Amino acid sequence: MSDHFTKPTPNLVVRGVEVFEQLLDDAKQRALLDDLRDVVTAAPLFVPTTSRGKDMSVRMTSAGKFGWVSDRNGYRYDACHPRGMAWPDIPDSVMDIWHALGPSERAPDCCLVNFYDADARMGLHQDRDEADFSWPVISISLGDDALFRIGNETRGGKTESIWLRSGDVLVMGGAARLTYHGVDRIKAGTSLLLPKGGRINLTLRVVT
Numbered sequence: 001m002s003d004h005f006t007k008p009t010p011n012l013v014v015r016g017v018e019v020f021e022q023l024l025d026d027a028k029q030r031a032l033l034d035d036l037r038d039v040v041t042a043a044p045l046f047v048p049t050t051s052r053g054k055d056m057s058v059r060m061t062s063a064g065k066f067g068w069v070s071d072r073n074g075y076r077y078d079a080c081h082p083r084g085m086a087w088p089d090i091p092d093s094v095m096d097i098w099h100a101l102g103p104s105e106r107a108p109d110c111c112l113v114n115f116y117d118a119d120a121r122m123g124l125h126q127d128r129d130e131a132d133f134s135w136p137v138i139s140i141s142l143g144d145d146a147l148f149r150i151g152n153e154t155r156g157g158k159t160e161s162i163w164l165r166s167g168d169v170l171v172m173g174g175a176a177r178l179t180y181h182g183v184d185r186i187k188a189g190t191s192l193l194l195p196k197g198g199r200i201n202l203t204l205r206v207v208t
């Protein structure tokens with residue numbers, strides 16, 4: 001087991017979403033990236049489509065018992081990658097972040113990996129395909145800055161946006177677990193972490 005963090009306090013809380021700015025130093029970000037290369041080798045990034053057949057702008061893969069997929073049959077958690085293989089294990093470097101910030105009673109069974117190029121975005125949505133909303137979702141940002149929009153527990157109403165930088169970690173739990181959120185844009189060239197630029201977001205989820 002690699003080293004653990006001492007339990008930090010969030011630098012910022014926006015509508016109940018806890019933001020741990022720069023929780024991950026450069027070495028930890030690079031270690032995560034190395035482990036993610038293995039994940040992507042075992043389970044290549046794919047372009048999810050909506051049930052209407054429209055490509056999403058984000059490329060995705062997952063690690064863990066379940067992965068999130070979306071295609072003509074709709075979106076869901078699945079035990080297999082669209083090419084048929086099981087998802088690789090969630091790397092210890094990622095699990096360490098759950099152990100630092102998340103509940104000790106349950107481990108996540110999905111780490112969704114989103115890759116954003118400069119033009120990718122993600123519309124406002126809730127994470128609500130999981131069985132039990134008492135477990136938080138923990139979100140890790142690597143690479144270029146992202147404008148992250150935080151809404152409400154129901155669709156509509158005023159929103160607030162914050163820039164997420166490489167090494168920032170969010171916890172969406174408690175009253176904020178079902179808060180609408182999305183990514184409006186990526187600011188290309190703001191990080192040197194990914195050799196070809198872009199942003200990776202990891203979300204740790206308890207699915208079952």
Ligand SMILES: O=C(O)CCC(=O)C(=O)O
Binds near residue numbers: 122139182203
């Ligand atoms: O990329 C992000 O920061 C958010 C990702 C997200 O909302 C999701 O995967 O559901």
